[in-house]
Amino acid sequence: MRDVAAPIVEIQNVTKAYGKLKAVDDVSLAIPRNAFFALLGPSGCGKTTLLRMLGGFEHTSTGRILIDGEDMAGIQPNRRPVNMVFQSYAVFPHMTVADNIAYGLKVTGVKRAAIASRVEEAIAMVRLDGMAARKPDQLSGGQRQRVALARALVKRPKLLLLDEPLSALDKKLREEMQLELVRLQTEVGITFIIVTHDQEEALGMASEIAVMKEGRILQIAPPRELYEHPTRRFVAEFIGASNSFPCEVLAIDGQNARVRSPLLGELTVERSAPDVTSGTLIIRPEKVRMDFSTPEPTPGEALIRGTIDQIAYFGDLSIVYLTAEDGSRLQCSRYNVSRIAAPDPRPGTACTLGIHPEDLLLVGD
Amino acid sequence: MLGRSPVGPLEYTRRLWLRLWLLAVFVFLYAPIVILVVFSFNDSRRNIVWQGFTTDYYVRAAENASLIEAFGNSLIIAFVSTILSTIIGALLALGLWRFRFPGRAALDGAAALPIVIPEICMGVALLVFFNRVGFPTGMPWPLNLAPIVIGHVAFSFPFVAVVVRARMIGFDRSLEEASKDLGASEWQTFWNVTVPYMKPGLIAGGLLAMTLSLDDFVITFFTSGPGTLTFPVQVYSMVRFGATPEVNAASTVLIVVTVLLTVIAVRWQRPDKEVAKLG
Ligand SMILES: Nc1ncnc2c1ncn2[C@@H]1O[C@H](COP(=O)(O)OP(=O)(O)O)[C@@H](O)[C@H]1O
Numbered sequence: 133m134r135d136v137a138a139p140i141v142e143i144q145n146v147t148k149a150y151g152k153l154k155a156v157d158d159v160s161l162a163i164p165r166n167a168f169f170a171l172l173g174p175s176g177c178g179k180t181t182l183l184r185m186l187g188g189f190e191h192t193s194t195g196r197i198l199i200d201g202e203d204m205a206g207i208q209p210n211r212r213p214v215n216m217v218f219q220s221y222a223v224f225p226h227m228t229v230a231d232n233i234a235y236g237l238k239v240t241g242v243k244r245a246a247i248a249s250r251v252e253e254a255i256a257m258v259r260l261d262g263m264a265a266r267k268p269d270q271l272s273g274g275q276r277q278r279v280a281l282a283r284a285l286v287k288r289p290k291l292l293l294l295d296e297p298l299s300a301l302d303k304k305l306r307e308e309m310q311l312e313l314v315r316l317q318t319e320v321g322i323t324f325i326i327v328t329h330d331q332e333e334a335l336g337m338a339s340e341i342a343v344m345k346e347g348r349i350l351q352i353a354p355p356r357e358l359y360e361h362p363t364r365r366f367v368a369e370f371i372g373a374s375n376s377f378p379c380e381v382l383a384i385d386g387q388n389a390r391v392r393s394p395l396l397g398e399l400t401v402e403r404s405a406p407d408v409t410s411g412t413l414i415i416r417p418e419k420v421r422m423d424f425s426t427p428e429p430t431p432g433e434a435l436i437r438g439t440i441d442q443i444a445y446f447g448d449l450s451i452v453y454l455t456a457e458d459g460s461r462l463q464c465s466r467y468n469v470s471r472i473a474a475p476d477p478r479p480g481t482a483c484t485l486g487i488h489p490e491d492l493l494l495v496g497d
Numbered sequence: 498m499l500g501r502s503p504v505g506p507l508e509y510t511r512r513l514w515l516r517l518w519l520l521a522v523f524v525f526l527y528a529p530i531v532i533l534v535v536f537s538f539n540d541s542r543r544n545i546v547w548q549g550f551t552t553d554y555y556v557r558a559a560e561n562a563s564l565i566e567a568f569g570n571s572l573i574i575a576f577v578s579t580i581l582s583t584i585i586g587a588l589l590a591l592g593l594w595r596f597r598f599p600g601r602a603a604l605d606g607a608a609a610l611p612i613v614i615p616e617i618c619m620g621v622a623l624l625v626f627f628n629r630v631g632f633p634t635g636m637p638w639p640l641n642l643a644p645i646v647i648g649h650v651a652f653s654f655p656f657v658a659v660v661v662r663a664r665m666i667g668f669d670r671s672l673e674e675a676s677k678d679l680g681a682s683e684w685q686t687f688w689n690v691t692v693p694y695m696k697p698g699l700i701a702g703g704l705l706a707m708t709l710s711l712d713d714f715v716i717t718f719f720t721s722g723p724g725t726l727t728f729p730v731q732v733y734s735m736v737r738f739g740a741t742p743e744v745n746a747a748s749t750v751l752i753v754v755t756v757l758l759t760v761i762a763v764r765w766q767r768p769d770k771e772v773a774k775l776g
Pocket residue numbers: 150153154155173174175176177178179180181182
């Protein structure tokens with residue numbers, strides 16, 4: 133029995149080079165057991181490459197990958213305790229749903245009787261009851277994906293890899309499948325590693341997220357921490373929206389820093405990480421207070437005067453785009469909490485923005 | 498003519514001269530074949546004017562020992578060369594489709610050569626080849642068919658390769674990866690995933706190879722040893738002594754067999770629904 137607290141996946145200084153290009157660049161990462169882990173990053177940042185190295189479809193150029201404590205070097209995909217849901221689903225077109233799901237058991241010599249019951253169980257688990265005899269061309273995209281999921285889960289892997297599983301589905305179905313994937317993960321208790329470029333998807337599903345950029349991992353954190361405590365400006369801007377202010381660090385004091393910003397004046401703010409000694413101040417749009425009357429600062433609050441440029445109305449919230457007095461562009465979101473609230477202000481209206489220093493964060497560039 | 502759109506340039510059903518042209522094309526294409534078939538039922542030895550209906554010449558053809566022997570030879574040659582050229586052609590197609598290696602483009606071109614080389618050149622080349630290498634002649638039946646089989650394989654496997662390659666273009670490589678991911682070995686993956694996908698191409702290519710082999714005259718003529726006859730060669734020698742309805746009857750049988758095989762080949766070649774939809 134292995135140590136339950138030990139991570140299920142350990143990636144140690146893994147690099148994958150295609151010629152000069154380093155698709156994955158010195159990545160180290162430990163994924164805890166039973167996690168719903170997301171690899172998040174813009175297109176081309178190396179997410180798929182990293183996932184395919186876990187599946188055994190690409191070799192590492194340097195570094196080690198351990199799965200459940202075992203070095204995976206030289207182990208072929210068919211010998212790894214890992215299964216993958218491909219981006220194209222890769223459901224076998226000439227086999228029925230049941231045959232697709234049974235395939236992985238048949239080729240590894242599982243007994244016929246055991247196969248039947250396990251396939252039935254898997255079909256029920258992904259809610260494809262009554263479709264066992266259908267061919268893939270008689271299924272919708274969402275149903276084909278369920279087949280791909282069942283086919284992988286029926287093997288009871290230690291790790292399930294999913295490459296952009298929701299990108300081919302329309303919005304409604306995507307939201308439904310997000311909930312479904314989380315339900316499945318809790319139900320089967322297998323570690324899921326999902327690759328996505330969609331930050332909402334990652335925030336909504338994952339227990340932990342690794343943000344990648346150009347082959348490197350910038351930050352690994354649970355969704356809330358990632359949003360409220362991004363350590364790098366790239367992370368802050370990739371996940372959700374943010375306003376940033378250039379600043380000069382005057383003094384460092386433990387967790388905090390004394391900074392001076394041309395727009396906000398002198399403030400004490402939190403540093404996002406111990407190694408951040410310079411950088412940019414950021415604040416999330418919903419944490420900016422907007423006021424149209426004469427400014428009346430609450431204690432400690434910094435005030436900015438600005439003019440409204442544009443308003444985007446989304447129903448649940450409106451995003452107001454402004455230009456501050458020094459010409460920098462800011463945004464501020466307002467929830468439309470009441471049906472009979474005053475309408476959004478018009479472009480050109482002057483307003484005051486209130487910013488609490490505790491909502492600001494000093495992030496590294 | 499209210500409510501009718503102007504006639505499009507290629508709307509042949511609505512232009513008289515195009516319709517006549519079309520008719521002429523069909524007449525030129527099919528009249529000889531129709532006449533051949535009709536006159537196989539002609540009750541006349543000289544077979545120049547219609548004398549009345551009979552199936553006698555089919556019976557006569559069936560009783561013609563050398564014709565039957567030639568037919569048997571043709572079937573054996575077609576069978577063996579189809580299997581060989583299907584295997585070689587499919588392997589060639591897979592190799593070219595899957596791997597990148599130095600000389601790939603050259604091999605690709607060279608493999609298509611037998612399709613474009615005039616048959617007569619190929620026949621002469623094979624004749625010279627068999628002479629040069631001192632291929633044993635006068636072997637007992639059925640070994641005497643070997644040079645013909647080799648010749649047929651040489652010119653028909655590229656056709657199989659072309660058909661199979663066309664089929665593999667639509668193949669999603671992640672199907673193979675998924676198979677391996679699910680625990681299958683390379684070999685299991687090949688048989689369970691790749692071959693089923695290739696199957697329509699294999700069957701279409703195989704049937705193509707078979708029709709090519711069945712009715713080949715030129716290459717067979719050059720590669721067959723003395724006294725080894727195939728059906729087309731035998732028909733040719735019968736025609737030289739006068740085109741009796743027996744020749745027509747024999748030819749009709751060959752036409753029917755070839756057409757049937759071609760129809761089946763075309764049907765298999767048609768992308769089946771499930772694959773087409775998945776893309
Ligand atoms: N087989 C390959 N050969 C060469 N370059 C590759 C190959 N696979 C991926 N790349 C490159 O590696 C980088 C990362 O690709 P990928 O992992 O697919 O990114 P992502 O999944 O994050 O969009 C890209 O720049 C891509 O062009």
